[in-house]
Amino acid sequence: MPGKLYGIGCGPGDPEQITLQAWKILQRVPVVAVPQGRKNTPGVAAQIIQHHVPGTTRILPLEFAFSHDPATTTRLWERAVQNLLVPLQQGLDVAFVCEGDSSFYSTFTYIAQGLSAHPEIEIQVIPGVCSPCAAAAAVGVPLVQQTERLLVIPAFRGWQEVASALTHAQVIVLLKMAGQYPEIWQGLNTNNLLTSSYVVEWVGWPQQRIYRGLASYPNLQLSYFSLMVIRPQG
């Protein structure tokens, strides 16, 4: 009988922001699969869970693409699925860990789709704290309340998209916006939204930074793990 695969969301950074459910699975599975970081360094999920996994657990590093080339991306997903199938077909349970939540822009999604050709493998998805919720908690403000609509935009395609979104959503979260920050700042400035917005970088990590009062920060050099929340007052 093949092993079971768990897709585990570990929360965005703070190792204590993993759920009891995820923590217990990590204590008992014989194999923990982790996306590798750049240049064979431990990836972020691996760093989050490193103190939760017993020393005897086998760590299975999986390579994913950091490029946007679809051919490379697809080839690496397929290879990751093949690498996961080895222990699973030996009857070993495997936990695949990812940062944040396992269904929210998560690498695990592609693993699960790749395994759909192997219906004999049982999959259980374990949710986690997603980065917008952790960021709002770190800042100490509501993310959304009452009848506010929330729009999450994972890839910035120009200020016009944000301006249009603000006509039907009260709160906007921009993910992976670091490279576009100067352009976003200009749009916020033009629309008097600098005081209604904040940026959280590396939420839950020791290097976490929170930026409010964005008028003082027209040119932030942000890392990949940054998000912005725009919440105009009603």
Add this chain to the structure above:
Amino acid sequence: MPGKLYGIGCGPGDPEQITLQAWKILQRVPVVAVPQGRKNTPGVAAQIIQHHVPGTTRILPLEFAFSHDPATTTRLWERAVQNLLVPLQQGLDVAFVCEGDSSFYSTFTYIAQGLSAHPEIEIQVIPGVCSPCAAAAAVGVPLVQQTERLLVIPAFRGWQEVASALTHAQVIVLLKMAGQYPEIWQGLNTNNLLTSSYVVEWVGWPQQRIYRGLASYPNLQLSYFSLMVIRPQG
């Protein structure tokens, strides 16, 4: 010196879907404040955390409104804040628990706002798993992936709003939609979206129900704790 207030998101239902961080705080604070359920029964957050709190911990039930009358709602928030201030001003740390995430349409938001007149009270917000992430995990599908935009609509105001949202967001989550289900079903049917949608009721609770293939369910009688995800294929 006054006590510290923790606003703790406990996840949407499964007691194991609380974070280690939240669990450890519940183990050590002398007072745990819980929103009361209807007719003085334990509320949902109280049920989620009941096995995580030592028997010696003082439980402080707080009454909130189940009506939409603003005067009643405001009066009860103010009284809840006054009731929390008593142990806090005695120097006792207090954990206020809520279901799901503490910043995502959470009662804790109003508590924090009410306490803003008392800057001497330190507040720390502890995030949790929010219901859309837990629902996607329970169903075993991605909530959002790649460049999909996500829109969360907490109060249904008619199908036209959903149809309009679908022109600029790929995934829609409808919260608290139980009472409008028949009207939403008609809209989904007219737009060939019944197979692209699912409903999760009481996610993480023993009575959890998942409905897919909504063509078979034109007239679901859903409870308050239900949500719908609409994710048309690209």
